[in-house]
Amino acid sequence: MRRRETLTKSQNERLPQVRLACPDITRSCDLARAFADLVRHRRGHLLLEWIRQTEQDAPEPMRGFAGFLRQDLDAVTAGLTLPWSSGVVEGHVNRVRTLKRALFALLRARILTHP
Structure with missing residues (x-):
């Protein structure tokens, strides 16, 4: 899947x-x-x-992926067209979830070890 110009001679x-x-x-x-492009x-x-x-002539896993994209075609098209990204928001959500898991684990350990 690498670009052809990065392949070795034997590859x-x-x-x-x-x-x-x-x-x-x-x-x-x-x-x-083509999708990467x-x-x-x-x-x-x-x-x-x-x-x-x-959907017409790809192997089954690729057809499944295409069908998944078709389910939310407007959103996927917008994501591939518009310059805006929700990456920053997703990063904050990921950070909050990580903190929540860590705090839950700490609280659980404290409750289980409390006399």
């Missing part, structure tokens, strides 16, 4: 053999690269076409 020589040996891996890799370059307007291609 570049082996890649065509692997792609010929397993068409499912080849199709999955091609679709994954949608994400990297914020091409949300192409998402529906990617989902259609994936």
Whole structure:
């Protein structure tokens, strides 16, 4: 899945053999690269076409992923198009959950060891 320019010489020589040996891996890799391009370059307007291609002729795990994206198509398209991110908020939520788990574990230990 790495970019081709980062592969070693032996990896570049082996890649065509692997792609010929397993068409499912080849199709999955091609679709994954196309999806990564949608994400990297914020091409949300192409998402529906990617989902259609994936649902039509991809291996089952990829079709399942495409179906999952289709369930909330507007939100996923917005996430791949708009410049805003909820990353900061998600980071705070993660921090609060971590603190909550730590405090619960501390409280539990204190209750269990109290005479």
